[in-house]
Amino acid sequence: MAGTQSYVDDLSGTLDERLIISSTPQRSNALSNKFSGVLSASYADSEIRDALHSLDENEIKNTAETRRRLRLNVQKQVIQRNGAVVQEYGHVAEQLKRIGAIINSLTACCEVMRQHVTAARHENAPVLEEASSLLVQKQELETKKQLLDAFNKHFIMSEEDLLVLTGATEAVDDTFFGVLMRVKQIYVDCQVLLGTENQRLGLELMDQSSRNLNIGYQKLYRWIQKEFKTLNLESPQISSIIRRALRALAERPTLFQSCLDLFAETREHILTDAFYSALTGSSSGDNQNPVTKAIEFYAHEPLRYVGDMLAWTHSAAVSEREALESLFISDGDEISKGFKAGRQAEPWSAGDDEAFDGRKALGELVNRNLAGVARALRQRIEQVLQNHEDAVLLYKIANLVIFYRVTFIKLLGPDSSMLETLSSLVQSALRQFQTVVSDNASAIQAEIAAPTPDLRIPAFLDEALAQFTTLLKTYDSSLTAASSSVADFKSIISQALNPFLATCEKMAKETNEPSAGIFMTNCLIAAKTTLSAYDFVQDRVSELNEQLASLTSSLVEYQHAFFLHTSGLHPLLAALAPTEDTPGSLLNISTLPPFQLQPLTDAGQTLDDFLPSALMDAMENLKRLGNTKLSQEITADAAERFCEDFEFVEGKLTAADELREIALREGGEENEKEEQELVPLRSLFPRTSGEIRVLLS
Template structure:
């Protein structure tokens, strides 16, 4: 029972083991494949011999392996002997190599040292080559830069630019410990630069001698040379001085040729000289001034191409030159270079010779003529060109001093001639004309004044000022003659003195009223005329009152007030007695029909009929006012007398109105 139980358990364990085995295991699969290759059948005999066969095969395989290892051992022995031999040969080679090394070591060290030295030499050679290429120029470039035989062209400017760069880069060399090389290069480059600027300076001077300013296509190299030379302000200014002197001589010769038709070396030119074709002195001066103005415009346009077109470059160059030569800088914060100002100054200097000749010829014309009108016209012409040149060359141009002197000289001649003329006229002054018209000397003065006013009106002074400049002319050409007329008028009786004054002033006013620049003087004359007119009005008023008899009544009423007591005294006045008042009334009636005609006859010598009418009408109006005053007083007195007579019941005396019947309305109608 127990045995069966154990057999059952063993079988169960066997079955469990078989069932738990994984047929995916590689070993099991390999064993199964081996069994399948041998075609083993699952029999008892086969199962019994299988183990033996496997063990036999394993033993055979192990034997073969041992045999193979024996052969390997033999081979290893032979390899060991070969290695031993090789070691022996290697030891021998090492001994030979060590001996060779001991023998070749000095040579190798020397070769290494030579190679290192070679590398250092090559490095130094590269440094030297780079230094020479950057800090030195070739002999050819040095010749181009300093030799006067070589032209100033693009190669020159390129060489100069390179040398200036070398000079600038020397600062790097001066920053090293050993400054000797930097100082040597700096000294050499400075000499080369100075020589180059000297060459450029002389070349520009030669070009200036033959430079044709009339050609609009001025050589561009001259402009570039000036810009470069500006880096040396001293040389640049010296060049400008040389140029100004050369141009002064050229323009002086040209002006002399334009005047006389021949040059200073007596070479005749095929032109019409100004001295021969300008017979009138004013035209002669005008032609000279016109030539000077035309030449100035041409000169300025030509020089503008040289300076203004390169103005900024020249300014920067001069600034750079002043930074390198600070001792040339002036005091203050003045501008380094003003192209337009420099241009105006240069043109002014070019015209110095022309100005000298112009002054000589113009002063000769002024002093050789005693005509005051001509002198004043010349002064105005010079003033016109002075303003023109001021706009062209600036207000601080030296040329303007010439025009100031010439203008003053012409005005001095004008004043002298006028004073001589006034002195001659004053000796002939006697009495005013019988018809009280303006005297002949005033008419002559007014004719001259018309010419002078017209000349001033066309001048630049009339447009630039409010007429102050013409006051000088009036003081010289008009005031003395008006003073003479005033002296003549003092010898006349009224109203002749006022009539004569008004005639003279109206004649002057007619001449000056056409010009705006004499408006102030015209207003002064109008005020003076009004003063004389007021005197004539007063004269006419007195004439009307005395002729009509009204003056007697006015005198009697002068002390009468508006009070009742004062008004009552009017009939008691001598002038208001019946007989006297009737006589005045008759005189008034005789006066009224021809009153205005008789009054106008007093002013018949006054040449302005309108003024005569205005004066007479104003005097008549004042006469009417006086009559109204007298009438009002008489009516007031009549009213008082009428009231008293009614209260006293006395016989009433005749009324003043009855004795003096004219009314103010009738007077105004008759005198209108």
């Protein structure tokens, strides 16, 4: 390639020289075009590169001779190479002829073999068809065998499993529940078979599964009954097998309820026996219990006796609920699902669509377990109520039972029979309380006597108020809601207080005023003092205040009358009552009898004698009033009214004197003598209202 390139470079230099030399305008166009074509040719062209490469391979030297013979040399080489190719193709043609002969031989051989194969095929066709049919039959039989094995494995119970499910001697354990679940699944899956053309198999399997299930549930039912009879609830938790058995038995609501009935009956006997054992220290088998003391031996006081029995009952209910809580609360959803499925298995119970409520069922079961205890408790407490006639004790027992009733509402719910028992006991206690109080009041009313000379509250009222104070304290410490306190205690007031106050009113009628008013005031003040400390009886306190206000007003009237009559002012005030403020009526005052010289002078003297000891004498009238402050207030009110009356009389007399003087002055000289002889009314009755107020303050 380097030689060729140098040859091209030399050729280009020669051409350039020739172009420079022959730059005359007479050169031929053909030569110019040739040179232009050579010069314009691109040596990057692939054909030119291949040509140059061929020149380089032939190692052609760049000489003048070579350049002249280049074409001939190239053509010679082409002819030689073509001859070589033709020679090689000759060998190929010979090989192809040999291959063609072989192919013809093979074709003939294949034709012979084809004829043999066709003949063999005709001979073996029946055998092949029979073999194919047998293979298909074999495959179908294998498929049927697999289906039968799968069917038997799923739908057919083994003898061992049936023995576990139905055998009376076999234990109820995890294996039993596994077999039971499998039978239930078979029963459900048999419904798929009912959708096929041949329903007989499905019906037979469902019937067989149903029988097996019923036998299994009956076995489970008997096992649970047996376990319930020996079940110890004192253990921390009921065993998981029992809980699982109850969840499974819930799919048969009738059997489940029957088991609960048996369990409730068993627990009722156990708890009743335990209650009697706690009371007496011995059980039904006369076995002494050295651990605890008998309630009847150390609870000598009736209230403590009742409280200990209620406390034991509450403790037993709490223990029973805690022991059974895992039975219905932790597995409540599973039991509810079982009940729902069981309604389909027991069509006669399908009308009860109420969902299973674990907490409600727990409360009902505990309530039924305590039924015997409730009967014994009611009998014992009613004996206590009948054998005691202390009203305070009866009321305390009633409030104690009310406390436990509220407690049992939270524990067992509002529909518990235990609550009915406690409510009945509350009514019995309150009824006995009312009877005792009524008998006491009737006995007192049958022996009504006049008040004592000192007008103190009678002994029966003092006892009644002491008793009522205890009732107030008991009620105030009870669980009665504040909103209903007033209404609830009104009946107690009407039974334990009002009859005694009514008896005091009848006693007051046996004496005169002011003794009657003072006696009733003392009684009402004592009652008010007892009630004032408690908010829930403020309505009754208001009623007592109204009665006291009426009695106080009567005592003020009495004291006022005492002031008027003792001071001698009453005749003057009575005479001036119809007098009007007209001049004529005022001038007629001097003509009235009480205002004549001697009567008026005597009235003034009586007033002077009365005033120094007026307050002391008035207070002496109320000395038997227990409240000194109230007696002072009554006397002060009466004195104030007396002062107002005196101011009225003083004003009338002063106005009359002024009118008389004016009339005499206007009469002229003939009246001067009469004026000199005129004696003013105020000179005969000289006391002023200021002096009266000072003396009576």
